[in-house]
Amino acid sequence: MYIILYINNYKYNLMKDYTVKARQRQGTKSIDLTLPADISKEYSISRGDIFKIDTVFENDTLKLEYTLIYQRNKKED
Secondary structure, three states: EEEEEOOOOOOEEEEOOOOOOOOOOOOOOOOOOOHHHHHHOOOOOOOOOOOEEEEEOOOOOEEEEEEEEEEOOHHHH
């Protein structure tokens, strides 16, 4: 899987070898992917931020593109 992160109209290809495990919470059919702490710290991403997800399938590779569309005020915590 290849993840592209869009923040404030800037595109970041996460070239560092990050891996995440898909997990399912009990009682739901949704799957969670964990955002590595280094990424959330570097780009000030926190709980409550909202992302749009686009799926792209090309050359037998699934790409998930996450675009930050809302970043909540840190004072709201």
